[in-house]
Amino acid sequence: MIDEQELIRNFCIIAHIDHGKSTLADRFIEKSQIISSREFQSQLLDSMDIERERGITIKSQAVTIPFTSKDGKTYKLNLVDTPGHVDFSYEVSRAIASCEGALLLVDATQGVEAQTLSNMYMAVEQDLEIIPVVNKMDLPSADIGRIREQVDHDLGLDPDLIFPVSAKFGTGVDELLEGIIEWIPSPKGTLDKPLKANIFDSHYDPYKGVIMHVRVFDGELKLGEDIKFYSTGKVNKVEELGYFRITRDSKKSLKAGEVGYIIAGIKDISEVRVGDTITTLKNPCEEPLDGFRDVKPVVFSSIYPVDADQYEDLQAAIDKLRLNDASLVYEKDSSAALGLGFRCGFLGLLHLEVIQERLEREFGLNIVLTSPSVRYRITPKSGEVYFLDNPTEFPDPGVIERAEEPYINAVIITPSEYLGNIMNLCTAKRGIQTELEYLDEKRVEIKYEMPLAEILFDFYDRLKSVSRGYASFDYEENDFKETELVKLDILLNGDVVDALSQLVFKGSAYDKARNVCKRLKGEISRHQFKIPIQGAIGSSIIARETIPALRKDVTSKCYGGDISRKKKLLEKQKEGKKRMKMVGRVELPQNAFLSVLRTDEE
Template sequence: MAISRERMRNFCIIAHIDHGKSTLADRFIQKAKVIDSRKFKDQFLDSMDIERERGITIKSQAITIPYQSRDGQIYELNLVDTPGHVDFSYEVSRAISACEGALLLIDASQGVEAQTFANMYMAVELDLEIIPVVNKIDLPSANIEMVKHQIDHDLGLDPDTAVLVSAKTGEGVDELLERLVELIPPPDGSEDEPLKALIFDSHYDPYRGVVVHLRLYDGIMKRGDEIKLMNNGAVYGIEEVGMFRGDLLPTESLRAGEVGYMIAGIKTISDITVGDTVTHPERPCSVARHGFKEVKPVVFSSIYPIDSDDYELLLSALDKLKLNDASLVYEKDSSAALGFGFRCGFLGLLHLEVIQERLEREFGLSVVFTSPSVRYRVTMKSGERFFLDNPLSFPDQVKIETIEEPYIHATIITPSDYLGPIMNLCLEKRGVQQSMTYLDEKRVEMVYEMPLAEVLYEFYDRLKSVSRGYASFDYELSDLKVTDLVRLDILVNGEIVDALSQLVFRENAAYRARIICKKLREEIPRQQFKIPIQGSVGSTIIARETISALRKDVTAKCYGGDISRKRKLLEKQKEGKKRMKMVGSVEVPQSAFLSVLKSEER
């Protein structure tokens, strides 16, 4: 039975990481009995193993839930569950663009945190109806009055409209569903207008090709219709349309206001652009729907297959990941040490880790990632300007006028007990404090300006450890500032290993070089000759470790006699080792690359 547009509600759940978004989505799904109880599992919308293991949401997921309100009316609720980690804020922006309302979830024991602010501002910009929800009220440490004060004082929302729930036990969920139906407006649009639909996501089915996730604003989309993608002008015939009910549920049509999917035999991944508008070729809409903001990658690293025969498999795997993850960018790359691979752009280090794990799990590939770096802007003395993210493209230092690196505005909210250690950490990372505001007697909000490159190396982990997990962190890119950048090269037996080269701030170069040389000394097997491992900036050696030679006791057969016999044998051995060192080449094992790239701890 078709439901009128007045009884449709499109909403998303937004919050700081680990405030219970996926658990609340589970309760909604169970209340509506969308999924057979035998098939149901916790974190139902988190379909990837890595999401379940880490307890995080990486990818937004949509589901349509039928709901009967207390007055007997049947509503169609289109829910989008979103990630909370700062790296995946682009997923949140996509989810918000397809909704009219948002549930802003706040942990009753943690209170308002950094991502809570960021996600709320995103929803306010798009004029969404925001319902504050206080979750985890069943915890012994829950402080509901404190959270209500923060909703009023920090967020500027009405604390009396906040709904108290426990997503774990289900308490308050019925009240929240009633409030949701009452406060969130139905979608606008008309079925009589030309078709206008926004692509807000997509995934790849190996048998049916690309499954496109859509939000319809105007018109109707039916099986057998021809559709046109406004970005590239491609025309396709629709094979199937439907809704998300845990699985894909085919329907006769999708109408204005609805959220659903479309399969149109699209096999080429690059044909789909998330944020594109879908319309009919013979009766197109006049203007494309404004998509969400384009998010550019900020962290760059090269990926190489451990077995060079897996290059084509890696290309195919990245193609498929690109479809599920619009923010991943890559281009072909090569290295003398590691062979052919790809230079990839990521949204942050967690995003990089997730891609690495997905390549290994979903596609069975063994890969090596080079040291992550950010994108710098280089101005040459000749006046030429270009962006640089690969250490191997670093120009001659003499020809460079200036190098600028990206800075971020970092917002840290912490209990005042941990102010000292956090300020020391930020200073160590070249942070400059912009402001410090006491939100109440116990919580402080600090805003720092710091280089993005410094945040890449275990900043988040160290922030959590010095604050015992209580500090929350959010950042946004600001502008570029002049820096003193150098290229750090690692030499093994006098030869540069290009895959280990890094772009570093000059003052940090010696420290970073010492760490890498120590790691390599432990990993590279000993040879019959001494192996020097050196870190250099230009022609200046700034760190050195030596792997001692394996020594064969050539004097063992001399049992007495003149000392000159022993000396002669030792001299002969010395000459042999010298000759061996000149012609011998040192293989750097894959384990050494992996250990170096994991050794960025201070």
């Protein structure tokens, strides 16, 4: 068994977004020839259409790659390709916990960026062996000398260990594979101990049910054995297990040190939690693996079907997405304007957009999302402290002792010439600067404490704009801090549209109200009557736009005679408009709700 384990290498690829992780994974798969050239396509491990179109990885993916080294031995390389965007850092943390080593990818033109650092710290915490890899060496602007200095100075890694590669053309990939075998240690699991396996991902198959992606740390799991989940206590029988080689390659058992999949006939999605420990019922381990935690969403929004008849279809679709995406949380919700729906929690705004696109594409649903909100902590004058994320549940301000909002610790790395623009942007978003450090003569690292609500909408886009795309951004959650919180209501024709209500900082309420009113005016079509759109805090109207009525020239048929004839016709029209305004209903298009997501000036 020791010999078998010595031929296994478990590693992941971590990096800042868009540094070439999926492309490098493609080259590894190509070299191993586990898939024919006819079936090969770029971004092979990115199975979702959205991942391919946006050029991002959303779900971490595993694959077992056979590789014959110079020493003549065939090694089993278990690769986990991870996402780069900050919203999906939980996916990265679970992948890192399943490996002994990591390839830390650095773009030869961009250098060390914010998420390069944060992902490296995650790997260091898990005591992984880290190999620095400099990608995109084929580009004319690649500067290996500058990157070596950054790897040494910023990351504290050995610059002599750097592997320069071009993932696009496959240059240096053979040397890197040899480096993985040389530098990343083999797993140290014990076959004789009780089974201890970690679920680092899962996905749903309509025929097989839940397919769990697992890393076995100790013991051996055989086909037909009963397994037990530590967090839920549920017991299931193993129906199939094996390795991922793009497609599933079934085996008789999974042993200590191996990465693979388990199918146990599970149809109930609540039974499987990413990060949970699996053991056998007959000989269970005494304690679970460290690091399991439920993911905490930071952004909340309600999802409603445009057609009320699709409510049950929406529930089934969210149930299936929840299985593939352990970080999606939801509960039932209702709105006077939109009917029945679901209040959902997301890891960030990109996560929200991805879920929205998947619901519309994969399940053919037509949905509306309410304006995203963060979770606030409310201390009432009497009673217990509670958390609030839904504007419709906001209490009367008179009963609130104190309202607090979540803050983040933001890290921005930027070329020094854009420092002033970025500081202005962060100050406008209520950021408090905590640290400023020059990494070298050209790059600056700035740290800010900022309210999470301020980075939800357009912060990342504006940061890229003011820095011409060179600034990188990463954050981690901090504590709650006191704030002046108000509920901003949007009134349409005098009626409050609860789905458009937002919880906002009092100081920015006027600007937000004005922008929402302006955008709604551009989205709502004209009716037979005048439509006022108002932003209000309590009974105070703080912003207003008016959509003019469609007018018919009722006096066109009057060619002469007394002016009173025209006045009579105009008065009759005026009365009709009044009656219509009282009974008329304003139809809100789907675009009107989406426009509210972009409330800041562009």
